Amino acid sequence: MKSHEARLAIIGGGYAGMAAAVELSARGIPVTVFESAKQLGGRARGVLYNNTRLDNGQHILLGCYRDTLRLIEQVGGNIGRDFLRLPLQLELHREFSLRAPRLPAPLHLLIALLGAQGLSIGERISAARFMLMLRRMDFHLPHDMTVTELLARHHQDDDLIFKLWEPLCIAALNTPIHKASAQVLLNVLRDALNRTRADSDMLLPRLDFSALFPQRAAAYIEQRGGKVLTSCGVDKIVAHDGHIELITAQGADIFSHVVCATSPGTAARLLKPVAQLASTVAQIEALEHQPIYTVYLQYPAHVKLPHAMLGLHRRISQWLFDRGQIAGQPGLIAAVISAEGLHQEWSQDELAHQAIAELHDEFGIGAAPHWFRVIAEKRATFCCAPDLQRPGQQTALPRLLLAGDYTAGDYPATLEGAVRSGLQCARLLLRPEQPLNRP
Numbered sequence: 001m002k003s004h005e006a007r008l009a010i011i012g013g014g015y016a017g018m019a020a021a022v023e024l025s026a027r028g029i030p031v032t033v034f035e036s037a038k039q040l041g042g043r044a045r046g047v048l049y050n051n052t053r054l055d056n057g058q059h060i061l062l063g064c065y066r067d068t069l070r071l072i073e074q075v076g077g078n079i080g081r082d083f084l085r086l087p088l089q090l091e092l093h094r095e096f097s098l099r100a101p102r103l104p105a106p107l108h109l110l111i112a113l114l115g116a117q118g119l120s121i122g123e124r125i126s127a128a129r130f131m132l133m134l135r136r137m138d139f140h141l142p143h144d145m146t147v148t149e150l151l152a153r154h155h156q157d158d159d160l161i162f163k164l165w166e167p168l169c170i171a172a173l174n175t176p177i178h179k180a181s182a183q184v185l186l187n188v189l190r191d192a193l194n195r196t197r198a199d200s201d202m203l204l205p206r207l208d209f210s211a212l213f214p215q216r217a218a219a220y221i222e223q224r225g226g227k228v229l230t231s232c233g234v235d236k237i238v239a240h241d242g243h244i245e246l247i248t249a250q251g252a253d254i255f256s257h258v259v260c261a262t263s264p265g266t267a268a269r270l271l272k273p274v275a276q277l278a279s280t281v282a283q284i285e286a287l288e289h290q291p292i293y294t295v296y297l298q299y300p301a302h303v304k305l306p307h308a309m310l311g312l313h314r315r316i317s318q319w320l321f322d323r324g325q326i327a328g329q330p331g332l333i334a335a336v337i338s339a340e341g342l343h344q345e346w347s348q349d350e351l352a353h354q355a356i357a358e359l360h361d362e363f364g365i366g367a368a369p370h371w372f373r374v375i376a377e378k379r380a381t382f383c384c385a386p387d388l389q390r391p392g393q394q395t396a397l398p399r400l401l402l403a404g405d406y407t408a409g410d411y412p413a414t415l416e417g418a419v420r421s422g423l424q425c426a427r428l429l430l431r432p433e434q435p436l437n438r439p
């Protein structure tokens with residue numbers, strides 16, 4: 001291949017890979033996306049079960065996921081139609097309720113904290129003081145620590161931790177508070193709570209996660225001369241002088257630049273044979289992972305929860321989502337169990353029966369579900385520990401970049417983290433000195 005010929009490949013059609021592909025396509029650079037699965041979306045993908053559209057796990061976006069929301073619109077989505085948008089609220093059934101009034105940020109949050117039900121006056125003041133202090137520090141800690149340590153230093157008592165900070169941390173970082181990075185939690189709080197009120201909104205998608213972005217992105221990429229190949233996994237990456245060869249079951253192909261946007265486990269496997277990338281592989285292999293389990297329960301259509309989304313206190317099911325209210329799927333309830341815990345030792349049937357028992361105890365739902373489906377994502381996200389060393393998007397091979405929620409960035413493993421990493425790869429590839437830009 002001559003050095004001026006630019007051919008670009010993206011390995012992985014999840015949110016990171018598709019974000020990179022959309023950004024490059026938008027700048028007139030056609031790309032080829034290789035996706036090993038039959039469908040796009042990766043860890044945020046639609047699943048069809050019993051003729052019902054589910055996701056591989058119930059997801060939620062925040063208003064501050066600006067890059068993700070922008071890209072969804074860029075490929076033809078409509079944020080107003082595609083999501084149920086709720087102002088910031090945390091409901092732990094019968095235990096705790098925090099609702100932000102429609103006031104400018106951060107006043108909305110302070111009033112929400114001071115008015116929270118289920119906390120003593122002292123606890124409410126302590127939570128509001130803590131938020132004000134974080135604001136004064138510009139949400140930046142002199143050195144990272146666990147969330148447990150940060151909360152102890154700022155006198156947040158056990159009740160406040162159980163009802164407010166722990167559910168928030170697990171929802172944002174999918175990591176237990178005694179292992180979670182306080183700085184990364186503050187990064188999310190800074191963006192969600194301290195800018196505009198809309199940034200703290202919670203967005204629950206009405207369509208599945210493959211349809212929401214990656215499928216639309218594929219059409220966008222193909223309209224601009226690119227290709228999106230599903231069921232076409234890359235088995236091997238071979239680095240040559242001046243180009244990179246990708247080997248799939250269908251044959252070998254040569255590219256000037258490659259973005260590897262798979263999950264961390266696959267990235268380590270694909271990069272391992274490339275001698276120059278040994279330290280990157282070591283960094284990826286050092287990451288620990290955390291699970292997320294989602295129990296979908298299809299009840300008769302009349303069954304409803306009091307809110308579209310609400311939490312349970314000291315139960316196995318942490319968050320419940322009423323898909324009837326969110327996505328027009330009456331009677332379908334999703335119970336989410338994030339991060340590690342004893343529930344990992346239970347069978348899927350035991351988990352589902354526990355969720356059914358909890359729905360009965362908490363809401364008096366006596367009807368039996370018609371069916372249930374448990375989706376266990378055992379390596380859902382990396383464990384977001386303090387001072388975690390995450391591999392950068394640039395590697396020792398200038399023609400090979402890395403995208404993915406686990407790569408360097410100030411967000412935890414989220415859709416926004418994945419999308420930002422993909423955009424960063426596109427930016428690096430679009431720099432004037434890249435051969436991509438030479439005639």
Ligand SMILES: Cc1cc2nc3c(=O)[nH]c(=O)nc-3n(C[C@H](O)[C@H](O)[C@H](O)COP(=O)(O)OP(=O)(O)OC[C@H]3O[C@@H](n4cnc5c(N)ncnc54)[C@H](O)[C@@H]3O)c2cc1C
Nearest residue numbers: 012014015016036042043057059060233234404405414415
């Ligand atoms: C159950 C669950 C719930 C979650 N909830 C939330 C939430 O509420 N909010 C939020 O923001 N985030 C949430 N996340 C995290 C979010 O889904 C991920 O951070 C994000 O989807 C990661 O995207 P990615 O593109 O980095 O990686 P992936 O989604 O893993 O994409 C990698 C892609 O590469 C493909 N691939 C793998 N090997 C190959 C190969 N050899 N060749 C070609 N392709 C290959 C895979 O099939 C996949 O499509 C959740 C994750 C899970 C699992």
